[in-house]
Amino acid sequence: xxIAFSVAPSGVGILAAENPDASVHDAVAAAxxxxxxxGLPHRTTSMFTEVEGEWDExxxxxxxxxxxxMPYGSRVSLVLKADIxxxxxxxIDGKIERLEDALERRED
Numbered sequence: 001x002x003i004a005f006s007v008a009p010s011g012v013g014i015l016a017a018e019n020p021d022a023s024v025h026d027a028v029a030a031a032x033x034x035x036x037x038x039g040l041p042h043r044t045t046s047m048f049t050e051v052e053g054e055w056d057e058x059x060x061x062x063x064x065x066x067x068x069x070m071p072y073g074s075r076v077s078l079v080l081k082a083d084i085x086x087x088x089x090x091x092i093d094g095k096i097e098r099l100e101d102a103l104e105r106r107e108d
Contacts, residue, residue: 002083002091003058004048007031007066009073027072031065038064041092048079052092055084 009027032049035042038061041052049065051058062080069076085091 001055001058001085002050002052002095003062003080004050004082005062005065005078005080006048007062007069007076007078009069009076011074024072027069030068030072034065034068035061041090043092050092052089 007028008024032044035044035049035051038051038057040057040061043050051061053061062078066076066078083091083095088094
């Protein structure tokens with residue numbers, strides 16, 4: 001399965017005094033560090049992080065990333081989109097490769 005998720009704090013958390021500019025980059029860094037430590041294939045963009053793996057391992061990473069953001073706010077928002085395709089692996093890159101191939105064919 002391939003999951004794209006975004007997690008961000010809101011409100012005032014115990015770490016708010018350390019981040020007076022109200023940016024969420026420190027909280028996002030905490031979440032991305034969890035994803036990177038998982039060892040699962042992943043990609044982070046400006047708005048989402050994608051993770052690929054089996055259902056239980058991917059959701060465990062999302063939960064741990066969400067938990068890592070909790071100290072930065074009084075509440076946390078989680079947005080999640082999943083592509084559940086049993087028997088498929090390598091889709092984190094495969095989907096992009098197929099898109100690029102389709103675009104290249106359009107240019108011919």
